Amino acid sequence: MRLGSLIDATEAEGPGLRFVLWTQGCSLGCADCCNPHLWSAAGGEDWSQDALWERLSGARARHPGLEGLTLVGGEPFEQDAALATFCRRVREAGLTVMAFSGYTRAELKARDSKLLEEVDLLVDGRYEVERYTTSLRWIGSTNQTLHFLSLAYSPDDPRFTEPNHAEVRLDHRGLIQVVGFPFPKVREEFGPQSALARTTRHLPQAKQRGSA
Numbered sequence: 001m002r003l004g005s006l007i008d009a010t011e012a013e014g015p016g017l018r019f020v021l022w023t024q025g026c027s028l029g030c031a032d033c034c035n036p037h038l039w040s041a042a043g044g045e046d047w048s049q050d051a052l053w054e055r056l057s058g059a060r061a062r063h064p065g066l067e068g069l070t071l072v073g074g075e076p077f078e079q080d081a082a083l084a085t086f087c088r089r090v091r092e093a094g095l096t097v098m099a100f101s102g103y104t105r106a107e108l109k110a111r112d113s114k115l116l117e118e119v120d121l122l123v124d125g126r127y128e129v130e131r132y133t134t135s136l137r138w139i140g141s142t143n144q145t146l147h148f149l150s151l152a153y154s155p156d157d158p159r160f161t162e163p164n165h166a167e168v169r170l171d172h173r174g175l176i177q178v179v180g181f182p183f184p185k186v187r188e189e190f191g192p193q194s195a196l197a198r199t200t201r202h203l204p205q206a207k208q209r210g211s212a
């Protein structure tokens, strides 16, 4: 699997505490994508199934409340088979899977996606900047939809109507990570073009809603 980055636990990328993978590579090219550094399939680094499982297991040991895995990107469904295998193992271990995709659910079905079969929550559709919204939970533009693909979650769960939020994290190396909803102010302050990014070491991770 080719990954741009990952974090062990956050509450900003789906319901509950979640392990998050930013997959590397996206061919869709949405205008104003906030993760263009994840477009190239040659970027990031390779992770084996076992190495990633070990990382997830360690995260789960450190964060016993971990509820699931979230796939963002980049475009997770452009690494369909490998991520399907990993997500099957994740679900068998009792965790849920959420995925953000620039493809629509219909497109993923037409592609005969195996990964789609391993996803409990899907946010689908291209990011369309002219339809940008902050008011829909985990959705970046109004053409996108949050699909409940299994019984793991219910739309009645109050977490699906809470406001979007972002986390700004500073790790022990001084690296800044921005996780969660890419509000304009967050992109302005912490995005790759920000004054902060020009003066500090910076690890941009704000994800495009509905993209992966």
Ligand code: SF4
Pocket: 026, 027, 028, 029, 030, 033, 034, 035, 036, 038, 073, 074, 075, 101, 102, 103, 126, 127, 208, 210, 211, 212
């Ligand atoms: S918004 Fe998502 S689907 Fe669109 S180009 Fe960016 S990473 Fe790809």
